[in-house]
Amino acid sequence: MNGPVSLLPPYVSALPVARGLGTLLIATGLLAWVAVGFDLADIRLLGRQAGGEIIAALDKRAHGLTAVILFTAQTVLLAVTVFFFILWTYAVRSNLRALGVRKLDYKTAWSVTGWWIPGINFVRPYQVLREIWKASDPATSDRFEWKRAPTPPLLVCWWIAFVAFLSFELAALVMGLGASGALVKYQLARTASILADTCEAISASLAWFVVSKITDAQEEKWELRDQYQAIDDDLLVLTAEREVR
Numbered sequence: 001m002n003g004p005v006s007l008l009p010p011y012v013s014a015l016p017v018a019r020g021l022g023t024l025l026i027a028t029g030l031l032a033w034v035a036v037g038f039d040l041a042d043i044r045l046l047g048r049q050a051g052g053e054i055i056a057a058l059d060k061r062a063h064g065l066t067a068v069i070l071f072t073a074q075t076v077l078l079a080v081t082v083f084f085f086i087l088w089t090y091a092v093r094s095n096l097r098a099l100g101v102r103k104l105d106y107k108t109a110w111s112v113t114g115w116w117i118p119g120i121n122f123v124r125p126y127q128v129l130r131e132i133w134k135a136s137d138p139a140t141s142d143r144f145e146w147k148r149a150p151t152p153p154l155l156v157c158w159w160i161a162f163v164a165f166l167s168f169e170l171a172a173l174v175m176g177l178g179a180s181g182a183l184v185k186y187q188l189a190r191t192a193s194i195l196a197d198t199c200e201a202i203s204a205s206l207a208w209f210v211v212s213k214i215t216d217a218q219e220e221k222w223e224l225r226d227q228y229q230a231i232d233d234d235l236l237v238l239t240a241e242r243e244v245r
Helices: 015-050 057-098 124-136 153-177 183-244
Strands: none
Touching: 015 057, 015 183, 057 124, 057 183, 124 153, 124 183, 153 183
8 A cells, every 4th residue: 555645845865965065164174274374474474574684585476376376275165165055055955844844934045045145145144054953953843843942052153253254354355455565554464364264264163063963963853754754654554454454
């Protein structure tokens, strides 16, 4: 006898995307710490110049080339990581209906568009991920119970670090463009860059835990739901057999 046909969309595991994203986040964090070290070296070099020391042209050229290579590597890696993070966010958000969750405040489209709308992108991605985290909790089996789940501190800390990274990065860019050869202004720009790279490293590390926690929670919740469905199907079969007898 065939069991009842489910009207819910299929569940697609986000594990493959999460694994690739995890690797990218680790690489992003490590490269950010390398950038912090380079920024500190850059400030020391500026201090030597301010003290009247003459820096060899070859050393300046090598330092500048290293800065360009490091900036390019960070930019490319960050772009790829952001792409996979949005892809993963879309995947785990799409799974919520398959998990039987109802009364969601944000549509699936917000998991993508929320990152690109100026102003809104400082709040909406966090709101979407907070909803995904709470709705993916395997401890909330009822389709509406997830709304009462607490907001995890890990998610809050990650978002604060991420917003701080963006803010310091923008400040470093603006101060760097406005330095116009002024040594003190350029030193301030490098200081902002150090803070940006530090926040980026912290944000990438916390994001790794966020991705792992949500992905594992969805896998566990789906496994439990599958078990409950199997029990329901067995009960339906037993009921049908009794009616036949």
